[in-house]
Every structure is written in C-alpha cells, then in structure tokens.
Amino acid sequence: MIKILDQSIFCLSTRNTTYMFQKLPSGHLEHLYYGALLPGVTGEEARAFSEKRGCETGNMIVYSQDDKTLLLEDTCLEVSGEGKGDIREPFLEVIRSDGSRTTDFVFEKAEVLQEKESYDDLPGSYGMEPGEHLCVILRDAAGDLALELHYYVYENEDVVCRSARLLNQSDSVVCVERLMSAQLDLRRSGYVMSTFTGAWAREMDRVDTVVSAGKHQVSSCGGASSNRANPFVMFSSPDAGEDHGRCIGMNLIYSGNHCELAEVNAYGKTRILTGIEPRGFSWTLEPQESFQAPEAVLTFSGKGWTGISLNMHRFIREHIVRGKWKDKERPVLLNSWEAAYFQFDEGRLMKLAKAAADAGIELFVLDDGWFGKRNDDTSSLGDWTENRKKLPGGLKGLSGKIKSLGMDFGIWVEPEMVNVDSDLYRNHPEWALAIPGRAHSEGRNQRILDLTNPDVVDYLTETMTSVFSSGDISYVKWDMNRIFSDAFSQYLPAERQGEVFHRYICGLYRLMGRLVESFPDILFEGCASGGCRSDLGILCYFPQIWASDNTDPLCRAAIQEGYSYGYPQSVVSAHVSASPNHQTLRATPLETRFGVAAFGLLGYELNLCDLRKEELDEVRNQIRWYKKWRDVLQFGDFYRGMETAWLNSGDTSSRYPGATDAFPAEYSWTCVSADKSRAVGFTLQPLVRPNVQYHRFVARGLDPDKRYSFSNIPRKVDIRRFGDLINTQSPVHIRQDSLGHRVAAKFVKMDGEKEKYTSLSGAALMEAGVSLTGSYTGTGMNDQTRCYQDFDSRIYIIKEVEGAEDESSGDVEKENV
Structure with missing residues (x-):
C-alpha cells in the first residue's frame, strides 16, 4: 500500500513492514524509517521521526545561506550526489561537458502509478498489484538532468523494490560515472553486514562484519555477478539470530559487475548502497537519452535471518521466476x-x-x-x-x-x-x-x-x-x-x-x-x-x-546453506556425484550425497554403469522416495537449524577449533509444505567427536497446534565401517579389507536405529525436539545405537496425523530408501 501524507510524506507499507521518507523544505528527500509495520501512521508521527537541528555544526558545509541547518553530510537521504557537502559515497556521479561534477537533485513531483515501469534492456520483478508503483521525479538545480526514483511494493512478500533512471534533458553530452539502484541511510551504526563470498568450488561462504566506522564493500569487477561476491547481502542488529532480531536483506536484479557498500560517517549514520560497480564503468549519455539502473530488492524482518529468507524465497518464486517452469516440479x-x-x-x-x-x-x-x-x-x-x-x-x-x-x-x-x-x-x-x-x-x-x-x-x-x-x-x-x-x-x-x-x-x-x-x-x-x-x-x-561445480556433499551443504539465506531451493540444482569426489577426493557415504542433493533440484553426475548392485539399488530407492517428497523439498519453506551445536553437545561454539574448513558441528534443515502438513528434516555431521552420545533434532516451521508423526528412513549399517573391530564378534579372524571382509559385509548387515513417534505436537517438535537414539561412543554397538560418524547424515519424515494414535502415519517401511 502506498500513501502520500500531507503531500510531502511517502509511506510504503507491506503486510509486516513500513518504508517512509519525506520531502524537506529544500526539496531533498529525507529517509525516515524502514522497519516493522506502523499501522495507520500519521503525518505528525512521520514528522516526529525527522531529525531536527538548531544551528550550523562544526566544519560541515551549509547547503544554503537561507537554511544553515541543512547539512547534507549528516542527513539521512534517499539519494545523494557530489559537491554540496555530502562527502559520503554518492548514489550518483556525473561529469558535465564543462567538467563540473556537482549535482543537486530536489523534488519536482510524485505520482502513484497503476502499472510497473518497463525496462528496455534489463529484466525486473513482475506481478505487482495495481497502484503499488510510486514514481518520484527529482530535478537537478541546474535544470538539465532529471532523476526518476521508482518504488514497487509487494505486500504479501514484505518486499519493496527500487530502481532509478537518469534523463539527460540538456543539449550537451553527460558522462555518467555512477548510478546506483538503491540507497538506504540508517540513523545507527554497528550493523552486522553479512556477505556471501568465495571462489570457484567454494561459493556463498557467509562472512559477518560489524560496520562501526569507515566503509565495508563487496563487489564484482570480472564481468559477472561472480562467485567472489554474490549481490545478496544482509544487515542485522548485533543481537539478531535465526528467529529474532531486526534484519534487512538486499539483492540486485542484475548479472554483471555490482557493488554493495556500507559506510558509517563521523556522526554514526550508516549509508547502504547497491548497484552497478562504478569501477570500470562510464556511460556517455547523449542529449534526450536516459540511463536505467538495475532494480534492487529490499526486505525487512523483525524475525531474524529466517524472516529475511522466507521473504526472499517467496518473492523470487512469485515475482522473479516465470514461464512454464515457475511452479512445475523439476525432473530428476x-x-x-x-x-x-x-x-x-x-x-x-x-x-x-x-x-x-x-x-x-x-x-x-x-x-x-x-x-x-x-x-x-x-x-x-x-x-x-x-x-x-x-x-x-x-x-x-x-x-x-x-x-x-x-x-x-x-x-x-x-x-x-x-x-x-x-x-x-x-x-x-x-x-x-x-x-x-x-x-x-x-x-x-x-x-x-x-x-x-x-x-x-x-x-x-x-x-x-x-x-x-x-x-x-x-x-x-x-x-x-x-x-x-x-x-x-x-x-x-x-x-x-x-x-x-x-x-x-x-x-x-x-x-x-x-x-x-x-x-x-x-x-x-x-x-x-x-x-x-x-x-x-x-x-x-x-x-x-x-550452484557450484563442487559436488562434495560436505562442501555442498555449506554452499547450499549459504544460498538458502537469499535464494529458494526451487532454483538451486544439486547433484549426487562419485566417491571419492572429483573436486576434493573426499570419500563420503552415498546416503549423505543424496541427502544434501535432495534439498535442492536433484540430479546425478556419476557413472551409474560402474556402481555395485547394492549402490544401484540404493540410487533407485533414493529416486523413488524423492519423487514422493519433491514437492516439499523443491517448493516448501526452508528453515535452517538454530544453534545446533549448542543443542547437541553443550558447546556454545558452532565451529570446530582448528578445523580446516571451519565446518559447523552439525547441519540441520527442515523443509515444510505450504499447508504445514508434511515436512522433511535433515542432519549432517561433518566430524564426529568422541563420547558425544546425545543428539537432538529440532524442527522448524511446523504448525504448533497440529500433531505429527516423526520417523527416520530405515537403513542398514555396513560392518566394514567398524574395521577390524569385527573380530570382537566374529568366530574367526577376519583381516581388514580382505576378500573375507568384503564377503562378510555382503551377507551380514546390521540394522540401523529406528526413530518412530506416532503423535507429537508441532510445538513439541519445535521447542523441545526429538532426542535421537544414542550415538556410538566406542564401547558397544547394537540396534539401539546410532552409527553417526564422520560425514554421516539422516533424513526425518514428519507428517500430520488426524489422531493421537495414527500408526499408519509412522509406517516408515513405506518410505524405505
């Protein structure tokens, strides 16, 4: 919903958020607020947000002798330029034919439009409701340049999109050296900027940086959006977590060089910019021509990173992906x-x-x-x-x-x-x-x-x-x-x-x-x-x-979790590959390779002709099971586990000290259907720690008032995993890795653990979780012990039940992989 209050205050509201700015007496646009919904906000309340200044301060530049309290360096602005005292990173940089660089864009007019702006050469979001497009036109004080700011409101997804267009209405050529897509000036500093960086085969590594002073920037200058720095970024309050805290997510609808920058000025204000990377960019803007910046996507949540993720996932599924395959299940x-x-x-x-x-x-x-x-x-x-x-x-x-x-x-x-x-x-x-x-x-x-x-x-x-x-x-x-x-x-x-x-x-x-x-x-x-x-x-x-040429499941779990902050699993392909893996030479169980790939668009990339019969049977069963559950895995709501290491071990550190790749103690995911009737849970343990017997699976995203069955997929344990410990039970000595060892493994399989509960409330599954079968700790193994070792994973099936004793819902044999 878009409201214009008192002809000078612009209020853009979604289901759970409000974005506000106002026209100052000078004509500049002051950013007022972006955060949780302010229902029924009034002009008086908006004016209460505006900063007041009684007199000129320090050695800052006074914008005008008529108003010595307007100091652009210390004002939260919707757009910024150069030359009038704002020495922060600008939204716009141009060079006129006379060599001057000063720009001063002030308000000319605004209107609410029924349709979305169309771009000649760039893609953008679609599916906006009529009347959810605000266009604000600013004009440079010299009168020869116009700047259009476009705002698109997606109410159900809690998303506001922004774009900008610069029009040269002079008789001379103008050189554009920078035109960003969105600027967000915030009154505080100390935000945690989460970026997703990496390189080939190790994409989307989340890096958190507290921005308290100076500038922090991620960018691409190699011609593509890049695996070095994805355009998706998050800004969070220091206390934010998966399900709590104020967070802002931003992305760019663009595939080329880009820049995401956060700068804290001398007065504790944070400026955030996203758009085309200025390095290596210039554009000759002929008279009466225009230049269009890519569209930026902004979302806010007071419910932590999960809130940002769910907003972005729904927005991408509904307003970015299009065509026949938008909602269609993808083939294996x-x-x-x-x-x-x-x-x-x-x-x-x-x-x-x-x-x-x-x-x-x-x-x-x-x-x-x-x-x-x-x-x-x-x-x-x-x-x-x-x-x-x-x-x-x-x-x-x-x-x-x-x-x-x-x-x-x-x-x-x-x-x-x-x-x-x-x-x-x-x-x-x-x-x-x-x-x-x-x-x-x-x-x-x-x-x-x-x-x-x-x-x-x-x-x-x-x-x-x-x-x-x-x-x-x-x-x-x-x-x-x-x-x-x-x-x-x-x-x-x-x-x-x-x-x-x-x-x-x-x-x-x-x-x-x-x-x-x-x-x-x-x-x-x-x-x-x-x-x-x-x-x-x-x-x-x-x-x-x-998502990555790296198909090692341990690496892919990290990569896919990185993508999950800003991208839904319905757009991320994931393959089961050979072991040892071709990128890392790491040997991992086929069960784990499948489990990670199943939380994406499942494919296989290995020589099926070289697999053993039991491996082919396992692949066949994996595919059969996935087809039953891919609607949930591809289009369900995705949730990352919360504080898994703490829940499982009592260790408040989520990373292994000294681990080469700093893997977390455990990956834990839940995918939940839209109606919350079905869910798939997943855990993966990168490295085992001795004498840690108890693990717990805590679901997320369920309906607390529904009741669910909970079960794992039955499995067999290969006795070769125990090495020569087999001789503690064998009547004859078996040499490890010998023919006899292989023959014994072919005919002797140990039953894995069975997790089966017929009626648990959603609240119980999310608040207390399920205490899983105790893990092997070196002192004994039976069917009441879980062999959960390096690189092991589990899939858990969660289904709504009508009654408290619906045994059929827990019949995991029908789900056998």
Whole structure:
C-alpha cells in the first residue's frame, strides 16, 4: 500500500513492514524509517521521526545561506550526489561537458502509478498489484538532468523494490560515472553486514562484519555477478539470530559487475548502497537519452535471518521466476560430465542412459564435447554442429533413442564463448573481446564473444535456435566458464569502452530473452563455472541455476546453506556425484550425497554403469522416495537449524577449533509444505567427536497446534565401517579389507536405529525436539545405537496425523530408501 501524507510524506507499507521518507523544505528527500509495520501512521508521527537541528555544526558545509541547518553530510537521504557537502559515497556521479561534477537533485513531483515501469534492456520483478508503483521525479538545480526514483511494493512478500533512471534533458553530452539502484541511510551504526563470498568450488561462504566506522564493500569487477561476491547481502542488529532480531536483506536484479557498500560517517549514520560497480564503468549519455539502473530488492524482518529468507524465497518464486517452469516440479536428471567428460561415443552414452532409465532418472543430459572437434577444452567453442564421429545420428538421433527409453533429453552449451581454434574465430576474430595488437589473457583456453555488438547477438540467436531445434531437446544447461580480461570491444568507439561490461549484460539479456520466448517448453539452467552468475537477473530468464561445480556433499551443504539465506531451493540444482569426489577426493557415504542433493533440484553426475548392485539399488530407492517428497523439498519453506551445536553437545561454539574448513558441528534443515502438513528434516555431521552420545533434532516451521508423526528412513549399517573391530564378534579372524571382509559385509548387515513417534505436537517438535537414539561412543554397538560418524547424515519424515494414535502415519517401511 502506498500513501502520500500531507503531500510531502511517502509511506510504503507491506503486510509486516513500513518504508517512509519525506520531502524537506529544500526539496531533498529525507529517509525516515524502514522497519516493522506502523499501522495507520500519521503525518505528525512521520514528522516526529525527522531529525531536527538548531544551528550550523562544526566544519560541515551549509547547503544554503537561507537554511544553515541543512547539512547534507549528516542527513539521512534517499539519494545523494557530489559537491554540496555530502562527502559520503554518492548514489550518483556525473561529469558535465564543462567538467563540473556537482549535482543537486530536489523534488519536482510524485505520482502513484497503476502499472510497473518497463525496462528496455534489463529484466525486473513482475506481478505487482495495481497502484503499488510510486514514481518520484527529482530535478537537478541546474535544470538539465532529471532523476526518476521508482518504488514497487509487494505486500504479501514484505518486499519493496527500487530502481532509478537518469534523463539527460540538456543539449550537451553527460558522462555518467555512477548510478546506483538503491540507497538506504540508517540513523545507527554497528550493523552486522553479512556477505556471501568465495571462489570457484567454494561459493556463498557467509562472512559477518560489524560496520562501526569507515566503509565495508563487496563487489564484482570480472564481468559477472561472480562467485567472489554474490549481490545478496544482509544487515542485522548485533543481537539478531535465526528467529529474532531486526534484519534487512538486499539483492540486485542484475548479472554483471555490482557493488554493495556500507559506510558509517563521523556522526554514526550508516549509508547502504547497491548497484552497478562504478569501477570500470562510464556511460556517455547523449542529449534526450536516459540511463536505467538495475532494480534492487529490499526486505525487512523483525524475525531474524529466517524472516529475511522466507521473504526472499517467496518473492523470487512469485515475482522473479516465470514461464512454464515457475511452479512445475523439476525432473530428476543424470548429467554425463563426470561420468564421461570428453571421452564418449553414442554407444557409451546409451549404456549410461539405459542404466539411468532403469534407476528412475527422468532426464538425460549430454554435457560438453558433443560438437565440432571438441575432445578437450582447447577448441571448437563457437562451432555448434554435431560431432558425427561421436554422434552418427546427431542430436536428433540420440534424443530419439533417449526418448524411447522413457526419458527426456538435454544438452550443454556455452554460447557466449569462442576458442581461437574454431571456424567462428577464424572467420570473425573481431567478434571476440580483445585489444587489437596486444596479447590476450585467456581463461580456460577461450575468449568471450562481444555481446555489445548486435550482429553477434543476432548470430547467436540464429545459431542457438538451430541447435535447440535439431533434436527433441527438453533441457539446456547454459554455461559461461570464465571472467573477463582485456575487456575491449572493437564494435564500440574509444570513448565508450567504459560501457562494455554493462552493454554485454544487456546483450546477454536480449539473447536469453529471445531464446526463452522461442522455446518456452525448454527447462533452461544457468551455469557459470558453477555459481559465478547465480543472481536474480539470470533467474528472470532461466528458472534454475547450477550452484557450484563442487559436488562434495560436505562442501555442498555449506554452499547450499549459504544460498538458502537469499535464494529458494526451487532454483538451486544439486547433484549426487562419485566417491571419492572429483573436486576434493573426499570419500563420503552415498546416503549423505543424496541427502544434501535432495534439498535442492536433484540430479546425478556419476557413472551409474560402474556402481555395485547394492549402490544401484540404493540410487533407485533414493529416486523413488524423492519423487514422493519433491514437492516439499523443491517448493516448501526452508528453515535452517538454530544453534545446533549448542543443542547437541553443550558447546556454545558452532565451529570446530582448528578445523580446516571451519565446518559447523552439525547441519540441520527442515523443509515444510505450504499447508504445514508434511515436512522433511535433515542432519549432517561433518566430524564426529568422541563420547558425544546425545543428539537432538529440532524442527522448524511446523504448525504448533497440529500433531505429527516423526520417523527416520530405515537403513542398514555396513560392518566394514567398524574395521577390524569385527573380530570382537566374529568366530574367526577376519583381516581388514580382505576378500573375507568384503564377503562378510555382503551377507551380514546390521540394522540401523529406528526413530518412530506416532503423535507429537508441532510445538513439541519445535521447542523441545526429538532426542535421537544414542550415538556410538566406542564401547558397544547394537540396534539401539546410532552409527553417526564422520560425514554421516539422516533424513526425518514428519507428517500430520488426524489422531493421537495414527500408526499408519509412522509406517516408515513405506518410505524405505
């Protein structure tokens, strides 16, 4: 809901939040409040929020001799510029034709609009209710520039989106050096800024920094939103936790270079900015032209990080992801990459596909190596024709054979890239981003095609249309395996080289938009060296992303938990891969690999043909179970565990001292259906600690007044896990890892623990939790002992029951994996 009070106070309210600012007598916009809902707020209350100053202070700059109390350096503003005394990081920087940099934007008019602003080259949110769009127009004091501020209110998701457009209404060229998307000035300091940083194979590591003075910034300057610094950030009160405390979450609907910055000034105020990274950016704004900043997403919760997460998840599902696959359950897939890499032919693929079909896989994906002379990563990117030696019948023939097995067929492409060793590069070297006459620094033996050039975008549109039409293709994995270097476009003149990064992203959006429109039934997945472009911009076109090339379940648990703060599990793909893992060489149980991947969009990426029979049986059962529960796991509300280490061990530290990767004592997750009738719980223990017998599972997100059954999935324990301890029970000596050891393990299986409760209240499950079967501590093992060791995990099934003694609801045998 949008209200304008006293013609100068702007109040934007959602179901649980209020965002307020006002027009000062000078025409500047003062930010007043962003926080919990203020129902029925009045103009008088708004004026009570406004800061008062009786006289000029210290050596700050006085804005006007007519009002010596307006000191912009110490005022909470909606937007800021340079030159009038506000020396903090600005919202906007421009250089006029005379070289001056001062800007002074003041209020001209505001109106509430029925529809959302449309962007020419950028994606944005959608589905706003009529009348929830506020447009405020500011004009620079010089009269030649106008700045539009757009606010979009999403009431049910507790989200306010912001964007900005700068219009050059002068007769001269203006150089834009910065136009951010959102500015939030807060009256306090000491906020905890949570950023999600990392690198290839270790994305989304949460880092908390208390911002009490100076500046703290995360940004990307490599041409993509990046795995180094995701655009999603949080700002929390120091006492905030999973379910309590004031928190603000911010994200950017953009896939290029970005910047999120928090600065505390000399007077204890915090300025937060998000938008395009100014480094390496400039834009020549011709007379009567405009420049549009990407859209920013803001949400507030007084219920801690979980409140922020749930708001963001619902917003992304309802107002970012679109098309046929928005609400549709995703298929279980098998990707050929780690099973075959580049070394395959149609016979090997069909053998793998038959094993996949037998296991219950629904989608077979052919990864890299199917085109040109692509036998390694040094050639053929850009030559998108089938390799007939590998695929005699081409994509059409292979896809037909895959379909005959009852599976859909998908492929991998990397359209934005080109190898120097390719026909495309030999014919059009000017189509690659590079500085003519200088040595080029390459990544993964490839260069980036110049998407600032409309001819390149048109060529790729035509080429990919041909590829996607060449067979019965249901899925496309769209990859992008390097960041930018020597970012120079031969299409653009010298004075516009600062536009390369942004124009590239706009060209990418045009390309993706055309293809998604032409192929609405294809399930597109965005990938960029794993999570190098996991952002809301990509999700406006592709309904899911490949979160990381790292499929080690221990690493993936950390990565997926990092994503969970700002992204729903319905957009995050996760695969079960081989053990030892190809990225870490760590050996982990198949049960754990599946458990982690199940809390995402499940896929497999290993050679099923090499698995033992019992492993294939386990995979088959995993897939069968997942299909029953994927509606909850893909589209349910996701909750992280609270203070798990403290609950389990009495240790208030959530991390192992000296652990290399600083894993928590335990991961604990719960996914709950929208009607709160069904839930899946999960725990994973990275490292066992001796003589810690008691563990507890505490659910979250249930209805406290409903009653639920609670059970685990029955399991068998391989006796080889006990090494030569088997000899304490065996009538004959068995040498560890011998043939006899393997034979004994094949015929002797120990029953795992059974957790079964037929009627527990939601309140009990969330407040007290379930005290689980005691863990093995080195002094004995039986079916009343839980073998819960390094890298072990458990899945728990929670179902609403009608009566207190509904035994059938606890029949875990029907859930066997």
